[in-house]
Each structure stands twice: as structure tokens, then as C-alpha cells.
Amino acid sequence: MADEPAENISGGPGGGSEATFDPSxxxxxxxxxxxxxxxxxxxxxxGGQDAFECLVRTILSQNTSDKASQPAHESLMERYSDGDLVEALAEAHQDELVETISSAGLYNRKSEVIIAAAEEIREEFGSEAEFDAFVRDGEPEVVRDRLLEIHGVGPKTADCVLLFSGGRGGVxxxxxxxxxxxxxxxxxxxxxxxxxxxxxxxxxxxxxxxxxxxxxxxxxxxxxxxxxxxxxxxxxxxxxxxxxxxxxxxxxxxxxxxxxxxxx
Known part of the structure; x- marks a missing residue:
């Protein structure tokens, strides 16, 4: 059995835990x-990944390769992750964020989507931690529907957040x-x-x-x-x-x- 890459799967973090399933x-x-x-x-x-970071990472991966989106994610986290990421990105200047994620492609649109998502999540949930708790503990369909209400978040992005952050089976x-x-x-x-x-x-x-x-x-x-x-x-x-x-x-x-x- 091959080793899973630590990164670069579906725009979400890899490195999941080994699991054994009953043979049948x-x-x-x-x-x-x-x-x-x-x-x-x-x-x-x-499961277990930070929900908002997972959301941002998956947005960065949209319509681009992992080779392009991964450096953008690393640059974004280096610049904005000292503290509450939701707060930092809600207050980010778009031109600065564009520069930070430029390797991801479609950086003007993605920067706009990320900032707007951060503002919306801050207004409703208050913090990165509260949003994370909602994704992990909320009813899956309720969480999915709410994620889909965020501009720029489609079904694949919502499902990746449910899977990699919420650890939801059946997604x-x-x-x-x-x-x-x-x-x-x-x-x-x-x-x-x-x-x-x-x-x-x-x-x-x-x-x-x-x-x-x-x-x-x-x-x-x-x-x-x-x-x-x-x-x-x-x-x-x-x-x-x-x-x-x-x-x-x-x-x-x-x-x-x-x-x-x-x-x-």
C-alpha cells in the first residue's frame, strides 16, 4: 500500500489516520x-483540521493545480495565522492578499471570496474557534447548507470542509x-x-x-x-x-x- 502524500490531495490536507475496515x-x-x-x-x-483554514485552502485550490495552490496557502498562513485567522483575513487589504496568494491563479477573485467569507463568518460565529465547533458538531446537512450560502463556496469545497475538518463519514x-x-x-x-x-x-x-x-x-x-x-x-x-x-x-x-x- 502506498503512503498518502501529506498534502496535495483535493486541495485539502492529507495525512489522515490509518484505519482498518472489516474485510467483507x-x-x-x-x-x-x-x-x-x-x-x-x-x-x-x-477529520481534525481547522475548519476555516480548510475552507481557505480549498478555495485556493479551485481551478488550479496543487503545485500552484500549495505555495499560496503556505504564504497566506505565514502572513495571517498569528492569531485568529478569521479576524486577520476579515481585516486584510485585498491588494496585500492578492500579492500573498498570487501563485494560486485567479487571485483577484479568490482574494475577494476569502475576505468576504471571513467577514461573514466573523459576523455570524465571532471567531475561528466558534466556526470550527459549528463544522465539527453541527448536523452535517445544516453545516453543508450553511457553507454553500457563502459566496464562492460550491459543493466540492463544502464537502471537503466536512470531510477534512468535520471528519464526517458518508461525505x-x-x-x-x-x-x-x-x-x-x-x-x-x-x-x-x-x-x-x-x-x-x-x-x-x-x-x-x-x-x-x-x-x-x-x-x-x-x-x-x-x-x-x-x-x-x-x-x-x-x-x-x-x-x-x-x-x-x-x-x-x-x-x-x-x-x-x-x-x-
Whole structure:
């Protein structure tokens, strides 16, 4: 089993705790996929990360690579984390924050979203600690709905906060990798949107496996199941999930791949 990277998974912190799950036969093809990926990569439980920092980090990761967002996160924390991070960012000057997170891309928009989120959270919760308690202890659907009310926070960002900070079982964030993989496999319909994929995965994957299911799926997408050149184009032996995959949108004869929604 591979070691999980300490960082760079889904814009959220890695380094979860090792977890052992009772061995049993998978109840669905979806669970079989997660089990095999977990055996290949890692089986971890998550939670315990600071909720507001996790929110900021995930916003920085939006529409950019980990290589770009990670330095931005480090620079932001170095500049603003001496004290209450919510307070510091609510009072931050946007031009200063833009300079700090410039490596993340879309820095004007992201700086605006981060400052506005900090102001909103300070007004409602008062402090970083109180917001953290809300995320960890509140009803998951209530927390998710409240996170989605924050401008610039979409379903994937909200779910990452619930997973990496709240440690909520049954939460399966859907990023571009997850969205592509499970439609390509035929587990979700080819034209399913991110929310439809999430609902399918959370219904078919046991709650205790959703967290590592999310992170190992991303790793699989990076290593094997890329958008344009999935490993299966090199033959069945090139992909460890070949026998569990319908390869929707993949033409092994012409050696091309398209988004599943564009497949004939």
C-alpha cells in the first residue's frame, strides 16, 4: 500500500489516520472499486483540521493545480495565522492578499471570496474557534447548507470542509477527477453532473469508506485515468481497474478518449 502524500490531495490536507475496515465482500461494483483503490493506495480516516483554514485552502485550490495552490496557502498562513485567522483575513487589504496568494491563479477573485467569507463568518460565529465547533458538531446537512450560502463556496469545497475538518463519514467530495472517473466507469450516467455523481457514490459506498474513496480516486485519476490519455489506451494490463470499468467515451481502437457525456 502506498503512503498518502501529506498534502496535495483535493486541495485539502492529507495525512489522515490509518484505519482498518472489516474485510467483507463488496455489496456493489462501486464498493469493489473503492476497496481495490484502497488496497492500492491507502485507507485513512479524516477529520481534525481547522475548519476555516480548510475552507481557505480549498478555495485556493479551485481551478488550479496543487503545485500552484500549495505555495499560496503556505504564504497566506505565514502572513495571517498569528492569531485568529478569521479576524486577520476579515481585516486584510485585498491588494496585500492578492500579492500573498498570487501563485494560486485567479487571485483577484479568490482574494475577494476569502475576505468576504471571513467577514461573514466573523459576523455570524465571532471567531475561528466558534466556526470550527459549528463544522465539527453541527448536523452535517445544516453545516453543508450553511457553507454553500457563502459566496464562492460550491459543493466540492463544502464537502471537503466536512470531510477534512468535520471528519464526517458518508461525505464523498466530487472534483473533476471523481466526476470523470465514475462516469467513465459506468457507475454514474454519462451526463450526470457533480451533485448526481456525489449522490450515487454516497448511496453506494459505505460511510466509513467515503473519505479515503475520495482521495484514492483522485490519486487514481492522476496516475491512470486522465481525461485525454487514460492508461487503458495502452491495453488491459496497463490499468488496475480495467475489469471493473465500462470505459464510456474511450475508444481503444482509435486510441482516443472524450468526456463520457460526449460519447456515442
Amino acid at each position: 465482500e463488496a455489496d456493489s461494483r462501486t464498493e469493489a472499486v473503492i476497496d481495490r483503490l484502497g488496497e492500492r493506495y491507502w485507507q485513512k480516516t479524516y 464523498f467530495p466530487v472534483d473533476t477527477h471523481v466526476h470523470r472517473i465514475y462516469r467513465r466507469m459506468g457507475i454514474a450516467p454519462p451526463d450526470a453532473d457533480h451533485e448526481e455523481v456525489r449522490e450515487i457514490l454516497e448511496a453506494q459506498v459505505p460511510a466509513e469508506k467515503c473519505g479515503f474513496g475520495h482521495t484514492v480516486s483522485i490519486q487514481f485519476g492522476r496516475e491512470y485515468c486522465s481525461a485525454r490519455k487514460p492508461a487503458c489506451l495502452d491495453g488491459p494490463e496497463a490499468c488496475p481497474m480495467y475489469d471493473l470499468c465500462d470505459r464510456v467515451g474511450v475508444d481503444e481502437v482509435s486510441e482516443t478518449a472524450v468526456d463520457p457525456a460526449e460519447a456515442d
